[in-house]
Amino acid sequence: MADMKSVPGDAYLSLAQSYGQTLYGALRGADTARSFAVPPGLDFNVSSRDKSGESSEEQSGEDEDSAEPGRDNEGKVPGRKVREQRSLRLSINARERRRMHDLNDALDGLRSVIPYAHSPSVRKLSKIATLLLAKNYILMQAQALEEMRRLVTYLNQGQTLTTSLAPFGQSSVYPYTGTTAAVTSEKCTAFPGTTSSLCKHCTDKP
């Protein structure tokens, strides 16, 4: 929570812009549809009520009335306050639901850009796996970028590779060992279709 609050305004804006692209996006696969499906047991509060809007909320208010037959001095509709509270609660619930759907849309967007097998036969990444994989992917990209920078610097120092070039990272002239290129071909065991260098399970192995 503190982390969220500490995000600089500009960063938050840029995040929000990309976030808005996925907001209410039309791309909702089968998995997403499953995620949005309302559990049968929650139908009372969610699906039927949200679809019919306010009228259904009033119906729940009437339920409250029957349970609470008291009448105030002003002759107001019995349980009106209860009904208002119920209505407020339902609107808060709907807002929270929408927020979580937006969060899931963002996670889907994240899944779509990190390298793992996106075929239907492969199980969708869990939320935690998505975040961990994304973090490792970012770290790996940063490492690769740094390595490329060092290579460019090295080449700019006047060294010419006159001899036949060995595959990247295995050159006898280039002093830095290519870790990323070598590792990325290995497959992860925890997340099928993913390279092991992205997976904490694999990278943590001794």
Place this chain on the structure above:
DNA sequence: TAGGCCATCTGGTCCT
């Protein structure tokens, strides 16, 4: 059947 994952509800807190 236990455990993992998920969606939803709910009450609390903070911010505008």
Place this chain on the structure above:
DNA sequence: AGGACCAGATGGCCTA
């Protein structure tokens, strides 16, 4: 006051 965010609780679904 209303909205956003968060965390805990709860129950459903799926898989090993």
